[in-house]
Amino acid sequence: MAVNEKRLKVTELDFDDIKDNLKIFLKGQSQFKDYDFEGSGMNILLDTLAYNTHYMAYNANMVANEMFLDSASLRSSVVSQAKSLGYEVGSARAPIATVNVTLSTTAASKTMPAGTTFTTTVDGVNYQFVTISDITSSNIGNAINFDSTKIYEGTYVTSKYLVDSSDVDQRFILTDPRADTNTLSVKVQNSATDTTTTTYTKATDISQLSSSSKVYYLQEIEAGRFEVYFGDGVVSGAVSDGNVVTLQYVVTNKTAANGASTFSSPSSIDGVTIITTTAVTNASGGAEPETIKSIKLNAPLDYAAQGRAVTVNDYKTFVRKLFPNTQAVSVFGGEDGSYDTSTGVSSIPEYGKVFISIKSTTGNNLTLVQKNNLVTALAPFKVSSITPVIVDAETTFLILNTTIQYDSTSTTKTASDLETLVNTTISNYNTSDLQTFNAPFRHSKLLGLIDNTDTAILNNTTTVTLAKLFTPTLSTSTNYNLNFNNKFYNPHSGHTGTGGVGGIVASTGFFLNNVTTTTYFFDDNGVGNLRVYSVVSGERVYLDSAAGTIDYTNGTIAINAIIITGVAEVDGSTSTQIRVTVIPNSYDVTPVRNQILEIDLVNTEVSAGVDPTATTGVGFTTTQTVAAGGTTTTTTTVTSTPSTPSSSAY
Numbered sequence: 001m002a003v004n005e006k007r008l009k010v011t012e013l014d015f016d017d018i019k020d021n022l023k024i025f026l027k028g029q030s031q032f033k034d035y036d037f038e039g040s041g042m043n044i045l046l047d048t049l050a051y052n053t054h055y056m057a058y059n060a061n062m063v064a065n066e067m068f069l070d071s072a073s074l075r076s077s078v079v080s081q082a083k084s085l086g087y088e089v090g091s092a093r094a095p096i097a098t099v100n101v102t103l104s105t106t107a108a109s110k111t112m113p114a115g116t117t118f119t120t121t122v123d124g125v126n127y128q129f130v131t132i133s134d135i136t137s138s139n140i141g142n143a144i145n146f147d148s149t150k151i152y153e154g155t156y157v158t159s160k161y162l163v164d165s166s167d168v169d170q171r172f173i174l175t176d177p178r179a180d181t182n183t184l185s186v187k188v189q190n191s192a193t194d195t196t197t198t199t200y201t202k203a204t205d206i207s208q209l210s211s212s213s214k215v216y217y218l219q220e221i222e223a224g225r226f227e228v229y230f231g232d233g234v235v236s237g238a239v240s241d242g243n244v245v246t247l248q249y250v251v252t253n254k255t256a257a258n259g260a261s262t263f264s265s266p267s268s269i270d271g272v273t274i275i276t277t278t279a280v281t282n283a284s285g286g287a288e289p290e291t292i293k294s295i296k297l298n299a300p301l302d303y304a305a306q307g308r309a310v311t312v313n314d315y316k317t318f319v320r321k322l323f324p325n326t327q328a329v330s331v332f333g334g335e336d337g338s339y340d341t342s343t344g345v346s347s348i349p350e351y352g353k354v355f356i357s358i359k360s361t362t363g364n365n366l367t368l369v370q371k372n373n374l375v376t377a378l379a380p381f382k383v384s385s386i387t388p389v390i391v392d393a394e395t396t397f398l399i400l401n402t403t404i405q406y407d408s409t410s411t412t413k414t415a416s417d418l419e420t421l422v423n424t425t426i427s428n429y430n431t432s433d434l435q436t437f438n439a440p441f442r443h444s445k446l447l448g449l450i451d452n453t454d455t456a457i458l459n460n461t462t463t464v465t466l467a468k469l470f471t472p473t474l475s476t477s478t479n480y481n482l483n484f485n486n487k488f489y490n491p492h493s494g495h496t497g498t499g500g501v502g503g504i505v506a507s508t509g510f511f512l513n514n515v516t517t518t519t520y521f522f523d524d525n526g527v528g529n530l531r532v533y534s535v536v537s538g539e540r541v542y543l544d545s546a547a548g549t550i551d552y553t554n555g556t557i558a559i560n561a562i563i564i565t566g567v568a569e570v571d572g573s574t575s576t577q578i579r580v581t582v583i584p585n586s587y588d589v590t591p592v593r594n595q596i597l598e599i600d601l602v603n604t605e606v607s608a609g610v611d612p613t614a615t616t617g618v619g620f621t622t623t624q625t626v627a628a629g630g631t632t633t634t635t636t637t638v639t640s641t642p643s644t645p646s647s648s649a650y
Contacts, residue, residue, distance in 0.1 A: 014054070015050050015051065018050040018054055019047065022046050022049060023046070068081070069085075069299065073292075076222065078295050079220045082295050082299035083219060085299050085300065085302070085303040086302070086303060087295070087298065088218060088219075089219075089290050089295055090287075090321065091179060091180055091181040091182070091220075092177070092178045092179065092180055092252055092287065092289045093180055093182065093285055093286055094153045094154045094180040094183065094252035094254075094286060095129075095152070095153040095252070095258045095260065095283035095284060095285055096150055096151070096152055096153075096283065096284065096285045097129060097151050097153075097263065097279060097280075097282060097283040097284075098148050098149065098151075098279070098280040098281040099118065099151055099263055099278060099280060100147050100149070100277070100278045101145070101265070101269070101275065101276070102275070102278075103144040103146075103270075103272040103274070104142070104143055104272070105139070105144060106139065107144070107272070109136055109138045109139060110136070110137065110144050110269065110270040110271075110272060111134055112131060112134070112135045112137075112146055112149070112269050113270070114130075114131055114132055114133050114134050114156065114185075114248070115130050115156035116130060116131045116266055116269060117129070117130050118130070118151050118263040118264060118266060118277060119264045120262060120283070121260075122256065122258075122259060125256070127153055127253065127256065127257040127260065128153070128155070129151035129152060129153050129154075129257075129260075129263060130151060130152055130154065130156040130250060131151055131152075132150075132156065132183045132248075132250060133185075144272075148280060148369075151263070152183055152250045152252070153250075153257040153260070154250040154253065155250065155251045156248065156250055157248065157249055157250070158247070159173075159174070159175065159246070159248075160246050161244070161245045162242070162243075162244055163241055163242060163243040163244070164241060165241050171221075171227055171229075172228040172229065172245050173225055174225055174226045174227070174228070174247060174249055176251045177223060177224035177225050178254065179225070179226060179250070179251050180249060180251075181218060183250040184218070184228075184248070185199070185249070186202075186216045186228055186245070187200065187245075187248075188200060188214075188239055188244070188245055188246075189243065189244035189245075190242075190243065190244075191243065191244065192242070198214055199214075200215055200216045201215055201216075202215065202216060203215040203216065203217055203236060206235065209231075209235060209236045211233055211234055211236070212236075213231070213236040213237050214237050215230075215231065215236050215237070216228050216230055217229050224289060228245070228247060252286065254286050254287060254288055255286040257283050257286060258362060259282055259284070260282060261282045261283070264277065280369075281367050281369050281370075282367075284367065284370065285323075285325055285370070286325075287324040287325050290324070294320070298317060298320055298321065301314075301316070301317040302321065305318065305381075308381055308382075308383070309381040309383070312331045312332070315354060315388070316329050316331055318378060319331075319358065319374070319378075322374060322378065323358065323360075323370070323374055325362065326358050326359075327361045327436070328436040328437050328596075329357070329358050329359070330356075330357045330437035330438065330593060330594050331355070331357075332354075332355050333354055333355075334349060334350040334351050334352055334353035334354065334355065335351060336349070336593070338350035338353075338355075352387060353386065353387045353388075353389050354382075354387070354389070355389050355391050355593070355594070356374075356388055356389065356391070357390075357391050357392065357393045357593070357594035358390070358393065359393045359435075359436065359437070365392040366392075371390040374388075374390060375389075375390060392594070393595075394468075394594055394595050394596065395468075395469075395595075395597075395598050396466055396468055396484055396486075396591070396596070396598075397466070397468070397469070397598055397599070398441055398464055398589065398597060398599045398600065399464070399465040399466075399467055399581065399599075399600045399603045399604055400426065400462055400463070400464060400465075400605070401462065401463045401604070401605050402426070402460055402461070402462040402604070402605070402607070403461045403462075403608075403609070404419075404422060404450065404457050404459070404460040404606070404607070404608045405457075405458050405459050405460070405609055406418055406454070406456040406608060406609075406610065406611060407458055407610075407611060408456075408610045410455065410456050411454065411456035415607075415608035418453075418454055418457065418608045419607065419608045422450055422453050422457075422606045422608070423601075423604075423606050424453075425450055425453045426446070426450070426599060426601070426606070427599075427601055429445075429449055429599070430598065430599040430601065434596075434597045434599065435597070435598050436596060437591065437594070437595075438591065439591065439596075439597060440588065440589065440590045440597070441464075441587075441588065441589040441590075442588060443462070443464065443586075443588050444588075446462065447460060458611045459611070462587075463587070464584060464587045464589070465582070465583060465584075466484050466486065466581065466583075466584050467580065467581045467582075467603075468482050468484065468579070468580055469577040469580075470482060470577060470578055471576055472564040472567065472578060473564075474564060474565055474566065475565050476563065478561060478562065478563075478564075479558070479559060479560060479561050480558075480559040480562075481556065481557070481558050481559070482557040482559075482580055483555070483556050484555040484582060485590075485591070486555045486584050486585070486589050486590065487552065487553055487554070487555055487584065487585040488504055488550065488553075488555055488584060488585055489504050489583040489584060489585045490503070490526065490552040503524040503525060503526035503550075504524065504526075504582050504583040505522055505523050505524040505530065505550065505557070505580065505581070506521070506522070506581045506582075507521050507523075507581070508567075508570045508578055508579045509521055509567075509568030509569075510567050510568060511564070511565050511567070512532075512543075512562075512563065512565060513563070513565060514566075515565075516566055518534050519534060519535075519568050520532050520533065521533055522547070522580060523540075525545070528549055528551070528552070529545060529547075529548075529549065529550070530546075530549060530550055530557060530560075531545050531546075532544040532547045547559065547560055547562065548560045552585075555584075557580065557582075564578075571602055571603065
């Protein structure tokens with residue numbers, strides 16, 4: 001069928017395709033003849049038409065993309081779509097520290113006002129921390145204590161706006177994009193002459209509002225700033241002409257002051273100059289404003305939660321929202337396990353609880369204060385019969401021993417060069433595939449990545465050992481429980497390893513009874529008993545042959561009450577921890593509940609050697625000689641009789 005040259009193919013939007021279609025269209029007329037001549041004036045008009053069509057199509061496509069949360073790329077579009085779902089975008093977060101402040105005075109009471117400044121130094125840079133509310137305390141024994149006072153890193157800012165309805169462009173804006181909206185206080189004064197003020201709270205549930213509700217709303221606007229706005233007198237209370245709106249908040253340096261641990265007192269508090277400040281918790285929680293990626297992920301989940309925490313995903317959503325320093329979060333119901341401070345997480349059901357484990361962006365576990373604050377923040381959203389419990393993330397390390405064989409005739413790289421490349425491959429796999437919850441270690445995948453590191457690598461053998469670190473309570477009789485949550489290797493009953501010196505458990509050294517001249521270690525007897533031994537003249541001498549138990553099936557080690565008085569050096573430096581290693585039943589390792597897998601790059605070993613089958617064959621032998629100038633000479637020696645193995649490999 002003949003092509004209708006009077007119709008344009010409107011689906012082709014590339015510039016060259018548009019121009020070609022215009023030429024095809026012009027073939028169907030007789031008025032213009034030079035449209036296909038690149039040097040003609042008609043061709044310039046075709047270029048103009050094609051460019052114009054291309055630009056319009058591009059802009060239309062971009063507009064369409066920005067209409068949907070999944071495809072939007074501009075932050076303003078993403079924020080707008082999130083707002084339509086009722087999602088509040090997270091602002092910058094100030095690091096928070098907790099301090100005890102003592103005033104030496106005989107006064108009956110004193111008030112520490114909002115904006116009181118404390119100073120600290122992190123990495124040679126000075127930062128200030130401030131209070132965000134007035135705190136009053138009474139005298140006890142010629143001293144006034146402000147215990148567990150929260151201080152926020154940044155500058156305490158006050159902005160005032162006179163309400164004028166005639167100004168259609170009036171807006172109540174937090175002018176700095178580094179403002180922490182969690183510190184925001186909104187007050188409305190009756191007028192410039194009437195100092196009566198009302199504190200407004202942020203609206204959270206529109207169903208609970210009336211026409212007189214004293215609430216405000218918050219949204220991100222252009223340039224990453226935030227705007228406060230009020231109701232219209234119908235949905236919630238409105239502000240009136242002449243009112244004075246006061247916004248007070250902290251402008252922060254975000255993550256820069258995380259970790260601050262010592263704070264200098266202000267020069268005076270309510271007239272008192274003798275002040276002692278003691279840090280209770282280090283500064284933490286400082287974070288960047290929520291990213292576009294995070295908004296796209298969390299906004300639909302927040303909408304699905306509908307303001308209540310019921311499902312696992314609901315809790316994950318609220319945790320990310322309430323604790324911006326969350327890098328990864330694992331949530332499991334009590335029906336899937338339980339938690340005990342002495343034994344850790346187990347598979348025994350504990351109904352009526354939900355367990356939450358968080359990996360922070362700093363890599364540290366949450367402090368007790370942070371855990372309590374998060375539980376408190378979750379309270380309005382949870383089901384009344386469910387109790388949230390924050391448990392620490394537990395890291396299980398993988399120690400690898402990798403041997404690669406390579407073809408020396410196909411590369412100029414040395415064994416050391418290839419070892420470095422393989423170490424990089426392992427490190428990249430550790431970063432991209434592990435170090436988060438629900439991220440299993442796939443042995444075969446890593447083997448493939450190692451083989452593909454360089455074309456000269458022919459094969460590799462990689463073994464895996466699991467390791468956990470625990471910190472003993474020195475000089476105190478204590479039980480310890482180590483949960484690997486993966487089955488241990490146990491080839492047969494009574495296995496004691498080579499020479500009868502233990503099964504699949506090993507450890508770094510520790511001291512007992514305050515004697516540092518004898519170093520003790522853990523091993524097992526292969527049938528479920530943990531043992532303590534020292535090495536005398538190269539032989540293991542057992543101090544305790546029943547120091548604990550090994551559950552090979554469930555992957556747990558229970559250490560009986562033991563008094564450890566010191567820890568030997570670990571990894572070449574003084575340590576406070578003991579490392580216990582085991583051989584897993586499978587090189588595929590799966591994390592469970594609050595468990596995170598991470599490759600121990602310090603103790604992982606990589607070695608490279610030439611594969612003899614690549615340089616030696618039946619009837620010939622190939623050798624390489626590298627001269628001082630770097631020139632490589634390959635020599636092949638032909639033999640009349642094929643070589644044969646001198647002995648069996650087994």
